[in-house]
Amino acid sequence: MARFNLGGVLRIAVGVAIGVGAFLLYWRVTGRAQLSSISLPPGFSISWYTREVPNARSLTLGPDGTVFVGTRSEGSVFAVADVDRDGAADSVYTIATDLSLPNGVAFNGGDLYVAEMHRIIKFSAIEGRLSSPPNPTVIYEGLPDRVHHGSRFMGFGPEGSLYVAVGAPCNVCQSDDERIGSIIRMDSEGNNVEVFASGIRNSVGFDFEPNTGHLWFTDNGRDFLGDDSPPDELNRAVVPGINFGFPFCHGGDVADPEFGGDASCVDFEAPVARLDAHVASLGMRFYTGNRFPAKFHGAVFIAEHGSWNRTVPVGYRITTVKMDSTGNVSYQPFAEGWLKGRRAWGRPVDVLAMPDGSLLVSDDQQGVIYRVDYSGGN
Secondary structure, three states: OOOOOHHHHHHHHHHHHHHHHHHHHHHHHHHHHHHHOOEOOOOEEEEEEEOOOOOOOOEEEOOOOOEEEOOOOOOOEEEEEOOOOOOOOOEEEEEEOOOOOOOEEEEEOOEEEEEOOOEEEEEOOHHHHOOOOOOOEEEEEOOOOOOOOOOOOEEEOOOOOEEEEEOOOOOOOOOOOOOOOEEEEEOOOOOOOEEEEEOOOOOOOEEEOOOOOOEEEEEOOOOOOOOOOOOOEEEEEOOOOEEOOOOOEEOOOEEOOOOOOOOOHHHOOOOOEEOOOOOOEEEEEEOOOOOOOHHHOOOEEEEEOOOOOOOOOOOOEEEEEEEOOOOOEEEEEEEEOOEEOOEEOOOEEEEEEOOOOOEEEEEOOOOEEEEEEEOOOO
């Protein structure tokens, strides 16, 4: 009969405890080291909001303060709650799993909307049942089901319409489907669908200007025209029906070598700002809080996911764009340090201004959300 070896069991338990403790210590130390490598303007700080959201991408905020998070490769949607409002999340809930590229998330009338690659679904009255979410309702089906540029971004406009970005499933191409390479809009039940803006290669971030309600959005420039061309774009759609040039023109002034022969770039809407080429500009929001210094009020914060096909990598940072009363535009880095030499340890995806005036930043490579705050003088 085998004898129970208490000493052996204790040695194994101690070894496991030491190993886990060493790992947690390593995680804490390396985490602090990574955060300390992020450079910000004077008076700003960055901290962890949560480190428990795998492949964190697009963000939206519920009226009770819950942050909802879409993903891509993870196929899940999460809810992040900071119940005690101390600037760090207390709980992370899984709202749904096994979805198809559920990148886009938007909130309206108590309901969470999620944009999968091929459809839009809705979780009703979600903030009251985070721990036991309901089954979703499909409100729109039949979006193009190509994975290439299939990560949809969406949001509700000031008039109540749901806007959805539909990227082109290619580097450069034309399609008979007018929704491809556009931003469409519909009502909250998925009806009355129309193309709002066209000629857009791939937008994965937009917001509505607080004072005017105009739609602003980022757009990723095409690949394989060199390290420095064409630029990414920050665009503004003042009225429905504006065409921004894709696939004929890129960045406002770069004719496409295959499709641009019979078109002139002056025939299309020019960008508000030409961003650096290949930075992969994704999420963008107007800063509407009062916590940051006055020079950032009304500025656009942009998450630049980072290049994949440039000799020297660029992006992997947060930038700002500000337009003055005369129309002059400034484009400046705000937070940098995720890129070290030619290797990046993190990739910002989206930004979200919080009610307390802080700014959240999602990172799909690390699976985390950061919180940027300001405590310095003006």
